[in-house]
Amino acid sequence: AQKITQTQPGMFVQEKEAVTLDCTYDTSDPSYGLFWYKQPSSGEMIFLIYQGSYDQQNATEGRYSLNFQKARKSANLVISASQLGDSAMYFCAMRVYSSASKIIFGSGTRLSIRP
Amino acid sequence: NAGVTQTPKFRVLKTGQSMTLLCAQDMNHEYMYWYRQDPGMGLRLIHYSVGEGTTAKGEVPDGYNVSRLKKQNFLLGLESAAPSQTSVYFCASSSAPGPGELFFGEGSRLTVL
Numbered sequence A: 001a002q003k004i005t006q007t008q009p010g011m012f013v014q015e016k017e018a019v020t021l022d023c024t025y026d027t028s029d030p031s032y033g034l035f036w037y038k039q040p041s042s043g044e045m046i047f048l049i050y051q052g053s054y055d056q057q058n059a060t061e062g063r064y065s066l067n068f069q070k071a072r073k074s075a076n077l078v079i080s081a082s083q084l085g086d087s088a089m090y091f092c093a094m095r096v097y098s099s100a101s102k103i104i105f106g107s108g109t110r111l112s113i114r115p
Numbered sequence B: 001n002a003g004v005t006q007t008p009k010f011r012v013l014k015t016g017q018s019m020t021l022l023c024a025q026d027m028n029h030e031y032m033y034w035y036r037q038d039p040g041m042g043l044r045l046i047h048y049s050v051g052e053g054t055t056a057k058g059e060v061p062d063g064y065n066v067s068r069l070k071k072q073n074f075l076l077g078l079e080s081a082a083p084s085q086t087s088v089y090f091c092a093s094s095s096a097p098g099p100g101e102l103f104f105g106e107g108s109r110l111t112v113l
Helices: none
Strands: A003-005 A010-014 A019-021 A024-026 A032-039 A046-052 A064-069 A074-079 A088-096 A103-105 A109-114 B004-007 B010-013 B019-025 B031-038 B042-049 B065-067 B073-078 B087-094 B108-112
Touching (some): A003 A088, A010 A019, A032 A064, A032 A074, A046 A064, A046 A074, A074 A088, A088 B042, A103 B042, B004 B087, B019 B087, B019 B108, B031 B073, B073 B087
Parallel strands (some): A010 A109, B010 B108
Antiparallel strands (some): A003 A024, A032 A046, A064 A074, A088 A103, A088 A109, B004 B019, B031 B042, B031 B087, B087 B108
């Protein structure tokens, strides 16, 4: 069975500090992708970053990077130099490519940035 | 740039009533998904489709039915609504092949009294 776990229901971080949001996953399939999405209070879902299971390097997109540790089955999101606009819910998701592209999500982490 | 459009955006139902949520995408995506979002539980997959005429069950399919008669549309039906189906419903689509990130609709808030 596939599973995504986010163990931090909520986090508070000071503006301009870096923050790491944890995500662990479970799958026996060798081909999968990991995603992070942001959901601000307005409710829309915003795609942030993607990491494929065969990618050799950690993904980066601007201030976002994905700390991918395959042996530990973790895919933590790192936000550098946090901003007030980063306050939102963050969801980790996994797509297993051999199982008809089902995409499942973790329960999310609510990140609050303090000025 | 319509992307993924959900209708209706809001709906209030009485227990036992039926309704259909419509999802339409204009990106020619093969895959489409229906999720529900409840506080503290993230997004849970209800049903999904990997192409026109196909559907498959997700994590929480009970009480819902879906149809994908046209590639661009994915319908979610509630035959007999229950208060436990009060939730925010998101439709999403993705392309194939490739990483396949999801493109989401704006969500539909359903309340069952």
